Amino acid sequence: MSELLIAGGRILDASTGTDTVADVLVRDGLIVAIGPDVASGASGADVLDARDCWVTPGLIDLHTHLREPGGEGAEDIATGSAAAAAGGYTAVAPMANTDPVADTAVVIELIMRRGREVGLVDLLPVASITRGLGGAELSPMGELARSEARVDFFSDDGVPLGDSLVMRRALQYASAFDVVICNHSEDPALTADAQMNEGATSSVLGLPGWPREAEEVMLARDLILAHGAGARLHVPHLTTAGGVELVRHAKRAGVRVTAEVTPHHLTLEDVEVAAYDAVMKVNPPLRTRRDIDALRAALADGTIDAVATDHAPHGREAKRQPWEHAPCGMLGLETAFALVHTELVLGGVLDAMTAVARFTTGPAGVRNTRGHGGPITVGAPANLHVFDPSQRWTVDRARLHSRADNTPFHGRELVGRTRHTILHGRPTLRDGEIASEVTHG
Amino acid sequence: MSAPLTDLIAIRDLSREQVDGILSDAREMLPIARRERASVPTLRGRIVCNLFLEDSTRTRLSFDLAAKRLSADVVNFTASGTSVNKGESLLDTAQTLMALGVDLVVLRTSSAGAPVQLAREVEIPVLNAGDGWHQHPTQALLDALTMLQHRDTLEGARVTIVGDVLHSRVARSEVELMRLLGAHVTLVAPPTLLPPDVSSWGVTVTSDIDAVLPDTDVLYVLRVQRERMHRAFFPSIREYAQVWGIDAARMRRLPADALLMHPGPVNRGVELTSGAMEDPRSVITEQVTNGIAVRMACLYRLLSAAPRTEVTS
Numbered sequence: 106m107s108e109l110l111i112a113g114g115r116i117l118d119a120s121t122g123t124d125t126v127a128d129v130l131v132r133d134g135l136i137v138a139i140g141p142d143v144a145s146g147a148s149g150a151d152v153l154d155a156r157d158c159w160v161t162p163g164l165i166d167l168h169t170h171l172r173e174p175g176g177e178g179a180e181d182i183a184t185g186s187a188a189a190a191a192g193g194y195t196a197v198a199p200m201a202n203t204d205p206v207a208d209t210a211v212v213i214e215l216i217m218r219r220g221r222e223v224g225l226v227d228l229l230p231v232a233s234i235t236r237g238l239g240g241a242e243l244s245p246m247g248e249l250a251r252s253e254a255r256v257d258f259f260s261d262d263g264v265p266l267g268d269s270l271v272m273r274r275a276l277q278y279a280s281a282f283d284v285v286i287c288n289h290s291e292d293p294a295l296t297a298d299a300q301m302n303e304g305a306t307s308s309v310l311g312l313p314g315w316p317r318e319a320e321e322v323m324l325a326r327d328l329i330l331a332h333g334a335g336a337r338l339h340v341p342h343l344t345t346a347g348g349v350e351l352v353r354h355a356k357r358a359g360v361r362v363t364a365e366v367t368p369h370h371l372t373l374e375d376v377e378v379a380a381y382d383a384v385m386k387v388n389p390p391l392r393t394r395r396d397i398d399a400l401r402a403a404l405a406d407g408t409i410d411a412v413a414t415d416h417a418p419h420g421r422e423a424k425r426q427p428w429e430h431a432p433c434g435m436l437g438l439e440t441a442f443a444l445v446h447t448e449l450v451l452g453g454v455l456d457a458m459t460a461v462a463r464f465t466t467g468p469a470g471v472r473n474t475r476g477h478g479g480p481i482t483v484g485a486p487a488n489l490h491v492f493d494p495s496q497r498w499t500v501d502r503a504r505l506h507s508r509a510d511n512t513p514f515h516g517r518e519l520v521g522r523t524r525h526t527i528l529h530g531r532p533t534l535r536d537g538e539i540a541s542e543v544t545h546g
Numbered sequence: 547m548s549a550p551l552t553d554l555i556a557i558r559d560l561s562r563e564q565v566d567g568i569l570s571d572a573r574e575m576l577p578i579a580r581r582e583r584a585s586v587p588t589l590r591g592r593i594v595c596n597l598f599l600e601d602s603t604r605t606r607l608s609f610d611l612a613a614k615r616l617s618a619d620v621v622n623f624t625a626s627g628t629s630v631n632k633g634e635s636l637l638d639t640a641q642t643l644m645a646l647g648v649d650l651v652v653l654r655t656s657s658a659g660a661p662v663q664l665a666r667e668v669e670i671p672v673l674n675a676g677d678g679w680h681q682h683p684t685q686a687l688l689d690a691l692t693m694l695q696h697r698d699t700l701e702g703a704r705v706t707i708v709g710d711v712l713h714s715r716v717a718r719s720e721v722e723l724m725r726l727l728g729a730h731v732t733l734v735a736p737p738t739l740l741p742p743d744v745s746s747w748g749v750t751v752t753s754d755i756d757a758v759l760p761d762t763d764v765l766y767v768l769r770v771q772r773e774r775m776h777r778a779f780f781p782s783i784r785e786y787a788q789v790w791g792i793d794a795a796r797m798r799r800l801p802a803d804a805l806l807m808h809p810g811p812v813n814r815g816v817e818l819t820s821g822a823m824e825d826p827r828s829v830i831t832e833q834v835t836n837g838i839a840v841r842m843a844c845l846y847r848l849l850s851a852a853p854r855t856e857v858t859s
Contacts, residue, residue, distance in 0.1 A: 300658075308741035309558075311658040311680030311718055316742075381659030425637050427657035429678070 114155025119462035120479035131487040134530035162479035163195025163488035165468035168413035175204025180418035186225035187506035190533035193490035193523035196477040201233040210252035260287035276336035295319035302375040340364040346399035365413035383431030411467035418509035446521040491525035550851030557722035571843035579839035589618035612841035640667035671848040686719035688840040701728035709768030759799035794821035
């Protein structure tokens with residue numbers, strides 16, 4: 106019998122609206138007591154100091170690339186899990202664009218098993234919509250939904266489903282199992298050779314532009330198709346003000362749609378590209394101040410349900426190629442919550458509870474997050490995040506847990522840092538250090 | 547005395563004083579460029595590397611001659627279509643150049659921004675000889691030199707640039723330099739071939755070529771690639787020539803003291819007819835000779851600011 110006491114923290118639980126200072130006592134993976142005086146009855150417990158810290162449900166990332174199998178040079182499930190734990194996450198959803206593609210129960214189960222062996226974060230399974238991300242034949246959704254992994258979320262990740270017929274059928278078919286379809290909102294005909302946001306900056310830099318219309322045209326199509334099919338649609342990494350309006354309108358119209366935004370699209374403008382440092386290259390691209398303001402407002406009012414990282418590790422050599430040859434993607438897991446705290450909470454855009462919600466209850470409303478996202482109540486699984494909101498730190502790409510170092514925030518000072526992360530009652534991060542032993546049974 | 551030039555990548559990095567300095571040096575070097583005077587030993591012992599990752603015989607020859615008229619040693623590294631283009635990291639290229647003891651690299655590439663990236667990796671000066679759609683600063687400088695051989699100042703000059711601005715590194719450098727030198731720039735192009743938000747460039751934009759010609763001091767015609775019509779930028783070569791091309795009839799609308807310019811090579815019968823090119827107001831061949839002088843001036847300015855790379859002597 107192992108006991109863990111999270112002592113003296115401010116509990117912020119968006120699922121119940123709880124905001125109170127209390128100890129949390131954990132035994133055998135479950136929360137067994139919450140209150141101001143539970144410490145007295147737990148003299149033998151392992152104690153995690155949480156004074157002056159927030160105690161929130163463990164964070165959930167709906168959009169993660171762990172690169173295993175196939176891309177282990179940039180990241181694997183062990184390094185990516187460590188990055189997740191360091192960022193306060195207890196559950197992440199590794200995307201299906203692995204090699205081989207996660208389009209069969211065998212590959213999904215391999216990934217899930219590896220995740221359990223590492224034991225630093227729970228994996229929420231994602232399968233591709235189409236076999237091999239080919240955009241033509243559907244993956245075996247029914248079989249995957251009923252497999253041991255119980256897949257409830259399907260995405261071809263960065264490969265947009267351009268064929269409207271296939272997208273329509275995917276939504277229709279998915280509705281039989283009430284699983285979520287997530288399509289990359291990009292009309293590929295409008296983005297041939299695109300390198301960055303289309304606008305004044307791309308004009309000066311001579312880089313082919315990625316028009317906002319490409320995102321909005323595809324998003325509008327998908328919303329219309331999802332409405333017709335009565336199916337669940339999740340919009341990944343929304344980036345434009347116009348896209349926000351489309352989602353807002355669709356939600357009012359009763360479309361079963363949820364949406365996410367990345368930390369980088371909430372904080373970085375396309376002018377960051379001016380130095381041609383490909384660490385700023387990402388799909389969809391960094392947009393403009395006007396878009397950022399619209400995304401922030403939509404995150405605050407709930408039009409956007411969740412912050413999701415699109416954590417996309419790439420090796421340094423790949424990112425040091427000429428801009429047009431460099432791959433798209435940015436790291437996110439280790440900076441996401443601290444960045445949102447620094448820029449949006451301290452910046453007056455979100456209150457603390459709403460910020461917590463967008464990393465916990467928000468994702469939990471998109472799909473089945475399996476005991477993650479709260480509530481923090483007696484009897485619930487102890488998946489928790491302890492965040493010190495006053496700790497200042499400077500992002501150093503050389504000190505991240507990811508194998509890759511392509512963070513766009515290198516050198517930026519952030520306010521607030523994850524101190525402890527607890528997964529099923531065990532610390533995966535303790536005082537900023539990853540638990541060394543692999544303990545998960 | 548203007549700030550020393552460490553790299554030459556984009557016109558927007560230059561001050562007015564630096565531009566005036568380059569143009570002044572170029573005028574002094576013109577007799578050498580024209581072979582009216584013998585080459586000079588100014589850059590003897592310095593190694594200039596022409597790193598041409600995109601085919602461009604004309605520009606490479608111009609840089610080659612410019613370096614040789616200053617007695618520099620020239621090594622050519624042409625790698626079109628090879629691994630260098632396809633993704634060898636710029637770091638590897640940079641390390642190779644440094645190990646070879648090169649003093650300056652002239653980079654031509656289809657990748658916009660690659661000179662900026664290379665300049666971060668090497669200590670030697672990087673001279674941008676054209677990067678994708680981004681910049682071609684020596685072209686704009688030689689154009690300014692040419693214009694200033696025919697008029698005292700570009701302050702208030704009305705420069706009309708016609709054609710495929712979207713895909714043109716020349717247009718981007720030209721607009722930045724003309725604005726720096728006080729000219730008014732008008733862009734004339736099909737809307738499909740204009741960069742997005744081009745109004746933020748501080749230029750006038752119109753689709754009516756005939757209306758602007760009488761009020762033009764310099765008519766600068768851009769090259770249009772024939773293959774653009776296949777991506778629906780415009781309907782046909784025939785229509786392009788009719789609506790946007792410059793022929794003898796349009797030349798008659800141009801003031802008597804105006805100039806006709808083109809960065810070359812010309813697609814005869816598309817953006818310019820042979821009749822227009824033969825007009826006495828055409829200074830297209832002067833541009834070519836001036837190119838050598840301007841490139842000599844740029845090499846000189848960059849290398850006189852750079853520490854000598856010590857190798858065996």
